[in-house]
Amino acid sequence: MSGAFIECEHAAKWYGQIIAVNDVSLSVPGGVTGLLGPNGAGKSTLLKMMVGQLRPSKGVVKVLGEPVWGSRTLMRRIGYCPEHEGTYEDLTGLEMVTALTELHGFGHDEARARAEKMLGVVDLKDAMHRRLGEYSKGMRQRAKLAQAMAHDPEVVFLDEPLTGCDPLARVRILEVIERLAAEGRCVVVSSHVLHEIETMTSQILLIHKGQLRAEGDVHQIRALIDAHPHKVRVECDKPRALAEKLVTQDHVVGVTVDGDAIVVDTRAPDRLYPAIPEAAKTAGVYIRALTSPDDNMAAVFKYLTETA
């Protein structure tokens, strides 16, 4: 095996006429690697091929030097936290994580002890006897993370782990990811939000339309992205007042009023995000929602593709 934990060799996946992943060759070293791309880019498909839940239509996907599709023994060394919200609603958090850990070959008592420990790590100790159906989205996400780690895997795959999480859940999940990387494991995290990935790692893989568009240090990509306007939509009660405040910022290249919302174009999203609440406070504006539309990422990729 070369120095990589994960290797894809000309991996492709198609469904009839639709190509989800197109001839991807990459290698993933230890530590945290971000898999970045807009929705529908093929991140989840690629991740599912890496976890052995999808058979590549062409090429090979290897984890720890072994082709992953059809390898049951490899599943012992892999942890997977899927993107979807589905859990066993009628089971408690502890019951689910215990049972799923037992399926790795641990005895019931050992599995239960590991489940309790991991649920403690993700800050669910107090809620572990509650049914998963009563959990908030952030709590479910943390329970899913616990089941992915309880058997001490060498490689952990996290598909959009921060989606829909409250700030507390985000902090806990980020701490766990940091801890996994510090222990020398390989962690692959997919996301369509660059800002999220940046908080975890600087090592990224950019996927767009099923193809690997770039890989390497996030700062190089960031420089390209920063040169391209980024849109943020703010829904509020006084859009014009907020627009007047924000348009004076030097990084803001345009503000459009759209009904009871404004769409801000900026070249520095990192400066814009803290500026919005400040501007709202001084203008006496109440903000209902703040969204960074996914087409930001799509636009960035379009921009990267056009400039390449």
Added chain:
Amino acid sequence: MSEAATTAAATTAAATTAMEPVGLFAGARIYRRMAWLRMRRGRVVWLAAAMFALPLVYVAGLAIAGHWGRGLFDDVCELYFRFLIPFVPALTASAAVAEEIENKTFTFVFARPAPRGSLVLGKLWAATVPALAVVVPSLVLTWLVAMVRFPSDMADTWPHLLHVELAAVAGLCAYAALAAAIGTLFSRHPLVAVLVYLLVIEMVLGSAPIVLNLVTISWHLRNVAELPLPETAFMALSVPWWASAIVALGIGPGLVWLTCVGVNGAEYRTDR
């Protein structure tokens, strides 16, 4: 292997050695426990139990009205074989694999080293064993109530009871396996698909006076249980009860095996 990979391998070495290989039956036991925990907390299992209590109420009512003997027992058996034995497994087993597909929880279980077939086996175990535990004594109780007025008839009719019990056991296993298999194929609406099959194939075709009713489970169960068979229009069907018993007992394992093979090679299902 890179230095980081080596470190990670060393970190997890102790954990890996603590793991035992998970076989088909060991995995099935874990899934059975999960499924049983969930079923107990849902309503389906209690509904099924209530439905199995119906024949007891029915036989008691008929006995009070003055009906006795094998005739009464066979009347109540009709309720079991036409209604309860096919339809209760449809409720408890049709979603066994289908709900994992629809709720996408199979992504958790397929990321485990346990054989995938153990999911099918474990969930069918959870659905079938409690049903057997209710039906077998329930049939004995029904027979006792039917025979209590003329205990001397018991000696003549207990072999019939054994036939009925054998048919009930084979029927519950076969219908549960059938429900799980059909539910896996039609995972969006597993219960509807199973009900359509039961109504069209088992009830209509199984009762039709044609030789085709040999393809139904219900015909073979009635043959084993020594219950009246539909008369065919063109030829007299004469199949020994033990041949029907082999067919009925073989259908369950056969369908479980087919479902396991299907699930083993299954990929993540997307909406594409």
